[in-house]
Amino acid sequence: MSGDAPPTSDARLLREMLRIRRFEEKCAELYSAGSIRGFLHLYVGEEAIAVGVMQALTPDDAVVATYREHGHALARGIAAGPILAEMFGKQEGVSRGRGGSMHLFDAATRFYGGNAIVGGGLPVAVGLALADSLRRRRRVTACFFGEGAVAEGEFHESMNLAALWRLPVLFCCENNLYAMGTALARSESQTDLCVKAASYGIAAWPVDGMDVRAVARAARDATLAVREGGGPVFLELRTYRFRAHSMFDPELYRDAAEVEQWKQRDPIPRLAAELRNAGALDDASLAQLETEIAQEIDSAVAFAEAGTWEPVSDLLRFVTSERAPQ
Amino acid sequence: MSGDAPPTSDARLLREMLRIRRFEEKCAELYSAGSIRGFLHLYVGEEAIAVGVMQALTPDDAVVATYREHGHALARGIAAGPILAEMFGKQEGVSRGRGGSMHLFDAATRFYGGNAIVGGGLPVAVGLALADSLRRRRRVTACFFGEGAVAEGEFHESMNLAALWRLPVLFCCENNLYAMGTALARSESQTDLCVKAASYGIAAWPVDGMDVRAVARAARDATLAVREGGGPVFLELRTYRFRAHSMFDPELYRDAAEVEQWKQRDPIPRLAAELRNAGALDDASLAQLETEIAQEIDSAVAFAEAGTWEPVSDLLRFVTSERAPQ
Amino acid sequence: MSARKLTYREALREAHREALLRDERVFLMGEDVGRYGGSYAVSKGLLAEFGPERIRDAPLSESAFVGAGIGAALGGMRPIVEIMTVNFSLLALDQILNNAATLLHMSGGQLSVPLVIRMATGAGRQLAAQHSHSLEGWYAHIPGLRVLAPASVADARGMLWTALEDPDPVLLFEHAALYALEGELPEDAGAVEIERAALRRAGRDLSIVTYGGSLPKALAAAEVLAAEGVLAEVLDLRSLRPLDETAILGSVARTHRALIVDEGWRSGSLSAEIAARIQERAFFELDAPVSRLCSAEVPIPYARHLEQAALPQCESIVAAARALVGAHG
Amino acid sequence: MSARKLTYREALREAHREALLRDERVFLMGEDVGRYGGSYAVSKGLLAEFGPERIRDAPLSESAFVGAGIGAALGGMRPIVEIMTVNFSLLALDQILNNAATLLHMSGGQLSVPLVIRMATGAGRQLAAQHSHSLEGWYAHIPGLRVLAPASVADARGMLWTALEDPDPVLLFEHAALYALEGELPEDAGAVEIERAALRRAGRDLSIVTYGGSLPKALAAAEVLAAEGVLAEVLDLRSLRPLDETAILGSVARTHRALIVDEGWRSGSLSAEIAARIQERAFFELDAPVSRLCSAEVPIPYARHLEQAALPQCESIVAAARALVGAHG
Ligand SMILES: Cc1ncc(C[n+]2csc(CCOP(=O)(O)OP(=O)(O)O)c2C)c(N)n1
Numbered sequence A, B: 001m002s003g004d005a006p007p008t009s010d011a012r013l014l015r016e017m018l019r020i021r022r023f024e025e026k027c028a029e030l031y032s033a034g035s036i037r038g039f040l041h042l043y044v045g046e047e048a049i050a051v052g053v054m055q056a057l058t059p060d061d062a063v064v065a066t067y068r069e070h071g072h073a074l075a076r077g078i079a080a081g082p083i084l085a086e087m088f089g090k091q092e093g094v095s096r097g098r099g100g101s102m103h104l105f106d107a108a109t110r111f112y113g114g115n116a117i118v119g120g121g122l123p124v125a126v127g128l129a130l131a132d133s134l135r136r137r138r139r140v141t142a143c144f145f146g147e148g149a150v151a152e153g154e155f156h157e158s159m160n161l162a163a164l165w166r167l168p169v170l171f172c173c174e175n176n177l178y179a180m181g182t183a184l185a186r187s188e189s190q191t192d193l194c195v196k197a198a199s200y201g202i203a204a205w206p207v208d209g210m211d212v213r214a215v216a217r218a219a220r221d222a223t224l225a226v227r228e229g230g231g232p233v234f235l236e237l238r239t240y241r242f243r244a245h246s247m248f249d250p251e252l253y254r255d256a257a258e259v260e261q262w263k264q265r266d267p268i269p270r271l272a273a274e275l276r277n278a279g280a281l282d283d284a285s286l287a288q289l290e291t292e293i294a295q296e297i298d299s300a301v302a303f304a305e306a307g308t309w310e311p312v313s314d315l316l317r318f319v320t321s322e323r324a325p326q
Numbered sequence C, D: 001m002s003a004r005k006l007t008y009r010e011a012l013r014e015a016h017r018e019a020l021l022r023d024e025r026v027f028l029m030g031e032d033v034g035r036y037g038g039s040y041a042v043s044k045g046l047l048a049e050f051g052p053e054r055i056r057d058a059p060l061s062e063s064a065f066v067g068a069g070i071g072a073a074l075g076g077m078r079p080i081v082e083i084m085t086v087n088f089s090l091l092a093l094d095q096i097l098n099n100a101a102t103l104l105h106m107s108g109g110q111l112s113v114p115l116v117i118r119m120a121t122g123a124g125r126q127l128a129a130q131h132s133h134s135l136e137g138w139y140a141h142i143p144g145l146r147v148l149a150p151a152s153v154a155d156a157r158g159m160l161w162t163a164l165e166d167p168d169p170v171l172l173f174e175h176a177a178l179y180a181l182e183g184e185l186p187e188d189a190g191a192v193e194i195e196r197a198a199l200r201r202a203g204r205d206l207s208i209v210t211y212g213g214s215l216p217k218a219l220a221a222a223e224v225l226a227a228e229g230v231l232a233e234v235l236d237l238r239s240l241r242p243l244d245e246t247a248i249l250g251s252v253a254r255t256h257r258a259l260i261v262d263e264g265w266r267s268g269s270l271s272a273e274i275a276a277r278i279q280e281r282a283f284f285e286l287d288a289p290v291s292r293l294c295s296a297e298v299p300i301p302y303a304r305h306l307e308q309a310a311l312p313q314c315e316s317i318v319a320a321a322r323a324l325v326g327a328h329g
């Protein structure tokens, strides 16, 4: 998993983004094939955010994400096999198949989901940070959410608590301009989201979410400030969702031209081009990278397919705990 | 009830504030006597706000208030008798005795309560304004709430909707510095509440809530702007609660000195002094005024005492309507 | 009068069109009802026909736009507020319970709230614990609300207008599994009454009392049972609050055995209220205890086999019915 | 072991002190728990002793500070979150139902949420429709939660610590009318078990099943009935979820008649679940239908005579008991 020490190599940033892209392309395939069911929200186009931010986190830090969290889970270091097995509903999945695509959890990497209620993860992130502040632990909780959540009361209550109590939360607002079919301008009277954060006295920085290196830099500076005890920081990560909101979305609300324009800013070819120009990447190494990733994904699929169904007799497990908490 | 035409005379402002003050002093008495029960939240010290704002409203406008709304009800023109009868629980009360002190309602003057859930009235006010905007009616909805409500998600959701849809709402934040025992600085990371409103692109003006003429001026300008279709305006009315939060509050959270300081700014003697200096008030006229108000209150008490108990057989009425709505 | 085939979804859309055309005070407000076309495509096309003022996309602010619906109703409008799904309605519960359901009473009868709130409900599509609630029976606990559960294309077509004519708040629960349900409707199909339960199948040996998404399962089970010679009545409650006690007791008086099928979690579900009332009012009519088939008391799991096992199914209804007719008084 | 007199409120305060002293992971968070001293004075004095970090005044943000309690529990703390009253808990219901109650399950057993949420509940003090809810039975519908209703000074003293040791979320409902209740406690009174119902009075002719604020009324009624020669058992549920079915059925097996007294609104109340279970499990034990005495289905009115008429009272319990023992099977 990403360490906190040296700045991550650009090659690694490229690999991580590509892993997510290829993984989700496979997910879409498997959804059509019926191996994955329920809701499936793809992150395609937004990979630079999860990858960039995760570089700044240490294993002790915590992550709270939404239902669009495959990328965050992978970038946080959760193995692709158990993630895919989860989407298959197999008990080898990260959440034993109980959660599915929207509810990836992993206690080992302090990955707290996978929350499918818009805004619902923010108070939980505030609480994780509160625990750290009470225990004097120099940890950061990174909380990811879409710009649509900014209209929810829970966003505001959470920002206020985090600022009022100077809690170590890194708020990562993934502004992809749409909440399902609702454009930001139709959901916020003030579309500059940093202004909202500022109204709580929270440092707020807009970041080009299509530039993974910019994201990584901003995240590094932000987590540093948060870790020092400066209170929460708000990052507005400007990005775009290349694909439909979910597999059911007819995309009536935006035109193909807009999508095409944004695809020109795809963070992956962009970084790849920069690396080529810097002589740090060539066709061979890229092909090599693709091969390695393809292999990783193939074995993830194999792992998921080989997975087993939890016996129905276990249905009532995990409603209440079977053991005392740590 | 206050008209919209000529600026109200200062004498009237004094009378209205004094009516509320004396009315509530009587309420406190009647509470100790056991004639009034449940929760009783007094407005003593804050009268300039309700009185000042109401002067700017027309009979067609709407008012939404909180559980601390006796002053608003009186200033809106609801007779003291039915208000007091309500607090007695008599069926001659404005809400037939079903609501009590926290739930004064009067359809005739478009007084929509009397809401006892902090923040709960704001979405309703937004909806009243939405109805007006859909029907192209040039009405204003004045929504009163305490500064404590600013921490509630509903405040933010409501501000955003009102601004986004340019609705004719006059948000009147009664900032008396405390929410029960919680000082503003302990409930908001940013204590300048106008900054919050501004983060929605809402015009926000701080107003000296202890100066009734300043409140009246601000309210007049604000309602004018709102009525023109300029969207909502936010008034931060800076004031102070002279008495306990409710009749149960031991006031452990603030010291007497602070209370005393604020009492020096009591809006009633302040205006009285100004009128005296202007030669518009003398002992005789003040005594006359007190007498008239005392008479009004005495007859209100008589009305409330003469009131009758709704028969218990009516208990299940008003759960669902007995008639089609207008 | 000629008939035509349409889906539950289309019937709802037609009901919205009719209401919007008939009464200019009616408007639809909710998340993605406009440009997106409605998350279940119920309002698809309405934005083009009625414009953004009356087909109003709302930000993600459940509490505020439900409260705004209450205020607009007080202001003389006839709002239809769509909460995308019941799972998100918890964020608006304060407005629903503390305002919509109480304003008439708190104001001593002065203020009625003619508001219709629609939401999709139910499990069965592998949406996991946060997106699979069946809380309509839970809402039926609240005085001041009328709670409806259309389970047929005719009710999807006809309940909305009647609900809009109600002076008080009405909650309309559309089971997500029903949107694709097809049915025949007369050309002139329109408003339907919303007070009575409907006997969807007559029988003799037991009464299956159910509603919403469980109705098709109950009817399928009745078919299977009939083949075995067990004749089950199937009663569709339609209204969850108030309950049509007369219809329920009438059916029990005929069959002397009752099985309640309810997708809600068993403890404290609507099925408990119905069972309690039957034994209160028809104790000596009963040849066996009232039986309940509900969802397992577990957050709904994602995995298909577990989710299916957690919910009432045709097979489990058949099994429960067999056990019930086997039980002797 | 010498005993002493103290109130329900003092017992709760002592329980908090003990917990805060015993486990440094414990902290109390809520509106006005600190400087104000707690709206019901439960936490009075604790701020001075434990400081503002552990006796944490929260802004008016029910959803956020309840959610923060969930997060803090995930982060290894043992939070006690006080929601001033159940009436305001609706604003936090999304966090309670969609997070606290589901995280363990959604995470496949990885994440438990050792959180205690306390709230005052109940009517009877003329606080009117928005401040008089009795929703504890409603919360008992939710899988993943444990719901407790201390009705005695000993339980006020002892349930908190046991709840804090529970790895899963526990809701503690304190009836506002009980805070002034006085009782004797042994010097060394401490934690109590939270699984079992308690037989508060033994009897013969009927079982009165109740909890929380209705217990004193039920005990008073039993006194009156005893004077008439009707011996009523009084069972205090203590835990509303899970229900102690064994104790309920055991009592019914002794008396063959059950009256459930529940301050919740009748339809869909906890009393319905209990009645349903009794007739399911002990149908042939019953000499009469299970009877229920609940609150009238009306938003609670302010006027004293109307409010009193809306709630179960000693007199109405006595009347219902008489009717029940008069009823013949
Ligand atoms: C409280 C709530 N309301 C509605 C929904 C349905 N819903 C799921 S995702 C979504 C859009 C959220 O948009 P945004 O926050 O911008 O995140 P994005 O999907 O763009 O990543 C909506 C409305 C929900 N899950 N939760």
Ligand SMILES: Cc1ncc(C[n+]2csc(CCOP(=O)(O)OP(=O)(O)O)c2C)c(N)n1
Pocket: B068, B116, B117, B118, B119, B145, B146, B147, B148, B149, B174, B176, B178, B179, B180, B245, D031, D060, D062, D084, D088, D091
């Ligand atoms: C949602 C909610 N939470 C808590 C309460 C309890 N409560 C009643 S008044 C009050 C303080 C409100 O302060 P503020 O909004 O500043 O109004 P003020 O009383 O100062 O006029 C609180 C916490 C409530 N009524 N509603």
Ligand SMILES: [Mg+2]
Pocket: A146, A147, A148, A174, A175, A176, A177, A178, A179, A180
């Ligand atoms: Mg978005």
Ligand SMILES: [Mg+2]
Pocket: B146, B147, B148, B174, B175, B176, B177, B178, B179, B180
């Ligand atoms: Mg205040």
